[in-house]
Amino acid sequence: MIKLRTYVFMDSLQPQLAEYMATVSQGFLPIPGDACLWVEVSPGMAVHRLTDMALKGTRVRLAQQVVERAFGSMVIHQRDQSDVRSAGRLLLANMGARQEDRHPCRIAWQETIRGMTPDHTVLINRQNRRGSMILPGQSMFILETEPAGYVVYAANQAEKAANITLIDVRAVGAFGRLTLSGTEADVDEAAAAAIAAIEQPSGT
Numbered sequence: 001m002i003k004l005r006t007y008v009f010m011d012s013l014q015p016q017l018a019e020y021m022a023t024v025s026q027g028f029l030p031i032p033g034d035a036c037l038w039v040e041v042s043p044g045m046a047v048h049r050l051t052d053m054a055l056k057g058t059r060v061r062l063a064q065q066v067v068e069r070a071f072g073s074m075v076i077h078q079r080d081q082s083d084v085r086s087a088g089r090l091l092l093a094n095m096g097a098r099q100e101d102r103h104p105c106r107i108a109w110q111e112t113i114r115g116m117t118p119d120h121t122v123l124i125n126r127q128n129r130r131g132s133m134i135l136p137g138q139s140m141f142i143l144e145t146e147p148a149g150y151v152v153y154a155a156n157q158a159e160k161a162a163n164i165t166l167i168d169v170r171a172v173g174a175f176g177r178l179t180l181s182g183t184e185a186d187v188d189e190a191a192a193a194a195i196a197a198i199e200q201p202s203g204t
Contacts, residue, residue, distance in 0.1 A: 006040035006149030014159035016166040028061035035081040047072030109144040139187040151176030154194040161193035
């Protein structure tokens with residue numbers, strides 16, 4: 001039996017998130033404005049069946065597929081939202097599931113740190129080579145979610161809401177992690193949007 005862990009639809013990938021995804025994806029890279037669906041299931045190997053269904057049944061492209069023993073995730077995208085929504089409905093029908101069956105998301109950690117010191121920002125920038133750099137004096141918001149995939153939706157909504165810099169988005173594994181930075185006001189606004197996204201994730 002395939003269990004649905006994450007199922008989240010993004011109507012329009014924001015520029016920073018789309019470019020960040022391109023640094024980690026090994027498939028057909030999404031571009032800003034694409035609609036996107038992130039699906040995570042268990043057991044991990046089951047994601048191959050779902051990928052095959054989506055690619056054969058619709059016009060979506062595969063941006064990423066990660067197969068672990070416990071969990072498997074897939075990211076599909078297309079410019080036309082209707083293609084992505086159709087793929088999502090096809091996957092759910094073949095799983096005998098509804099999007100309401102997805103694992104509820106839990107915030108494992110959230111925190112805002114204000115007025116970052118140079119020592120701290122240097123170490124963060126050395127550890128995170130795929131996103132942008134955080135600068136001394138900026139505020140930083142960090143978020144950890146379970147399951148991991150929901151953190152991508154949180155990042156997209158945060159970028160929609162405020163003028164922030166996306167530092168890191170890790171959406172594979174047991175926990176998802178988001179790091180973003182900016183002015184104190186922008187970070188507060190983005191944090192509120194990210195948390196609201198986790199509390200009410202979108203579907204197709």
